[in-house]
Amino acid sequence: MSFAPNANIAKHLLPGDIEVIQTEVERHMQAVLDALVIDTNHDHNTQGTAKRIAKMYVREVFAGRFEAAPEVTECQNDSGLDAVYSLGPIAVRSACAHHLVPVTGRIWVGVLPGDKLIGISKFVRLANWILSRPHLQEEATLMLADELEGRLKPKGLAVVLKAQHQCMVWRGVRETGTIMTTSIMRGAFRDSKAMRTEFMAQIKD
Known part of the structure; x- marks a missing residue:
C-alpha cells in the first residue's frame, strides 16, 4: 500500500512494522549515499549516516505519519x-x-x-x-x-x-x-x- 506523504498510517501498521520501515529506509538511504559517490566504508564522518537518517525520519521528523494521535481528554x-x-x-x-x-x-x-x-x-x-x-x-x-x-x-x-x-x-x-x-x-x-x-x-x- 502507498499513502499520501502527510497521511497518518498508524491504523495500518502491525507490531514490528515500524522496525521494518526503518530498516528499509536505512537500506535505501545507503544506496543514495553510494550513488552520490560517498565512501561510507572509509569516511568516519558518514559511517552510520544511513542508519541515523532512517531513525530521524521514522522516529522524529515524520513521526506524525506513523504514530497514533496523542490522547486528548475532552x-x-x-x-x-x-x-x-x-x-x-x-x-x-x-x-x-x-x-x-x-x-x-x-x-x-x-x-x-x-x-x-x-x-x-x-x-x-x-x-x-x-x-x-x-x-x-x-x-x-x-x-x-x-x-x-x-x-x-x-x-x-x-x-x-x-x-x-x-x-x-x-x-x-x-x-x-x-x-x-x-x-x-x-x-x-x-x-x-x-x-x-x-x-x-x-x-x-
Missing part, C-alpha cells in the same frame, strides 16, 4: 464559557513535501467554545503530531483546523501558521527573510470581521 463546557481564547505561538517543525527539507514555524489558535474544551497543552501535542509529516503548508494548516474542529465543535475557530521554508533558504532563490503565512477562519471568526481583527491583532509579532 471535557464539557459546563461553565458556559462564551468568550474567545487564543494561544500561541506554538513552535512546530515540518518538512517540505517537495524537497524533504525543514519547515520551521509558529502556530496561533483562536477558539470561541461550543460544548467541549481541551487542555491547552493538547493543542501543542496535536499541532506537533500533524506537522511532523512531509507537507505543503496550506494543507498542514487545513489538517490542523479540521482536527481541532472535529474534536471541539467550536462556535468559531482560527488557525494561523507562519513558517520559513528551507527549500527557499538552503537552495533555489536562497531568500533568508521570507515568511509564509496561512490562515483558516471558521464559524464566528469567518463571519465576524471584528472577531477576526481582534484575533489577528493578538498574534502580531
Whole structure:
C-alpha cells in the first residue's frame, strides 16, 4: 500500500512494522549515499549516516505519519464559557513535501467554545503530531483546523501558521527573510470581521 506523504498510517501498521520501515529506509538511504559517490566504508564522518537518517525520519521528523494521535481528554463546557481564547505561538517543525527539507514555524489558535474544551497543552501535542509529516503548508494548516474542529465543535475557530521554508533558504532563490503565512477562519471568526481583527491583532509579532 502507498499513502499520501502527510497521511497518518498508524491504523495500518502491525507490531514490528515500524522496525521494518526503518530498516528499509536505512537500506535505501545507503544506496543514495553510494550513488552520490560517498565512501561510507572509509569516511568516519558518514559511517552510520544511513542508519541515523532512517531513525530521524521514522522516529522524529515524520513521526506524525506513523504514530497514533496523542490522547486528548475532552471535557464539557459546563461553565458556559462564551468568550474567545487564543494561544500561541506554538513552535512546530515540518518538512517540505517537495524537497524533504525543514519547515520551521509558529502556530496561533483562536477558539470561541461550543460544548467541549481541551487542555491547552493538547493543542501543542496535536499541532506537533500533524506537522511532523512531509507537507505543503496550506494543507498542514487545513489538517490542523479540521482536527481541532472535529474534536471541539467550536462556535468559531482560527488557525494561523507562519513558517520559513528551507527549500527557499538552503537552495533555489536562497531568500533568508521570507515568511509564509496561512490562515483558516471558521464559524464566528469567518463571519465576524471584528472577531477576526481582534484575533489577528493578538498574534502580531
